[in-house]
Amino acid sequence: MMVEFAFDIKHLFPQSIIRVQAHSLSPEVAQCRPYPQTNRGQQPRSSCRLSEIINVMGKLSADAQGLCHAVTSADKLAPDQVVYLMADKAAGHWEITGLLKVGTKDLFVFDQGGCYRRFNKTPAILDFYVHESRQRCGQGKLLFEWMLEKQGWSAQKCSVDRPSNKMLAFMAKHYDLVRTIPQGNNFVLYEGFFDDPITTSKSASGLQATGSIRNQSQGHFKRQEHEQAQD
Numbered sequence: 001m002m003v004e005f006a007f008d009i010k011h012l013f014p015q016s017i018i019r020v021q022a023h024s025l026s027p028e029v030a031q032c033r034p035y036p037q038t039n040r041g042q043q044p045r046s047s048c049r050l051s052e053i054i055n056v057m058g059k060l061s062a063d064a065q066g067l068c069h070a071v072t073s074a075d076k077l078a079p080d081q082v083v084y085l086m087a088d089k090a091a092g093h094w095e096i097t098g099l100l101k102v103g104t105k106d107l108f109v110f111d112q113g114g115c116y117r118r119f120n121k122t123p124a125i126l127d128f129y130v131h132e133s134r135q136r137c138g139q140g141k142l143l144f145e146w147m148l149e150k151q152g153w154s155a156q157k158c159s160v161d162r163p164s165n166k167m168l169a170f171m172a173k174h175y176d177l178v179r180t181i182p183q184g185n186n187f188v189l190y191e192g193f194f195d196d197p198i199t200t201s202k203s204a205s206g207l208q209a210t211g212s213i214r215n216q217s218q219g220h221f222k223r224q225e226h227e228q229a230q231d
């Protein structure tokens with residue numbers, strides 16, 4: 001069953017995907033609720049509605065990935081992070097179908113030669129979820145493509161925070177991204193990340209060689225490990 005909210009969401013979606021940042025949220029969702037008693041006769045503010053949607057979808061995403069804590073919530077959204085929310089009315093009324101949270105990270109990463117480098121403001125995929133009833137129907141691709149266009153990013157330049165097995169399969173299927181470069185942190189980089197970084201990536205700037213430490217730690221597969229543990 002899809003997620004239901006105590007308010008009509010259609011006014012929030014002038015198109016099927018919207019871009020939300022921290023400044024348009026009310027992180028103190030508790031102060032917005034309960035509906036409609038505290039706002040008798042009034043619609044809850046859109047910032048309250050968006051915050052509630054993000055909290056609910058963040059929780060569903062965590063559940064789907066077997067995580068104890070949500071990666072995405074209204075109060076944790078940093079100023080440089082963006083949440084893309086997707087909705088449709090395929091069932092006759094508007095429903096929220098997906099969430100994609102992205103941001104930028106200053107990462108110390110290993111290149112293909114094992115050299116340790118610093119990349120400032122690396123495009124980062126932080127949380128991604130399509131409702132179970134809509135998975136494997138191309139909705140994820142739609143949302144991801146929209147995000148890439150709005151952010152001005154390309155898939156191979158994105159770092160991915162602790163990708164799940166489904167995420168790895170998604171990147172392989174839609175972007176032919178299969179070969180990862182082992183890192184000592186939770187982020188996965190794909191081959192192609194280091195190709196011509198200055199000219200082809202708008203955001204992966206500030207490349208600095210910081211040594212040649214070789215470390216093949218695989219600490220980035222937390223979500224995947226968790227999934228497997230749950231299987």
Ligand SMILES: CC(=O)SCCNC(=O)CCNC(=O)[C@H](O)C(C)(C)COP(=O)(O)OP(=O)(O)OC[C@H]1O[C@@H](n2cnc3c(N)ncnc32)[C@H](O)[C@@H]1OP(=O)(O)O
Nearest residue numbers: 127128129130135136137138140141163164167169170173
């Ligand atoms: C950084 C992170 O956020 S990692 C966490 C990613 N999120 C999750 O794992 C939560 C649960 N999964 C999902 O929400 C979704 O499956 C997403 C967001 C990963 C992909 O969204 P979808 O709408 O399913 O993607 P879309 O339909 O465009 O592409 C389908 C492809 O994704 C991958 N995929 C999606 N679901 C599955 C699955 N159950 N098993 C294996 N691969 C899957 C496959 O490559 C699939 O292609 P296929 O059906 O030909 O095998």
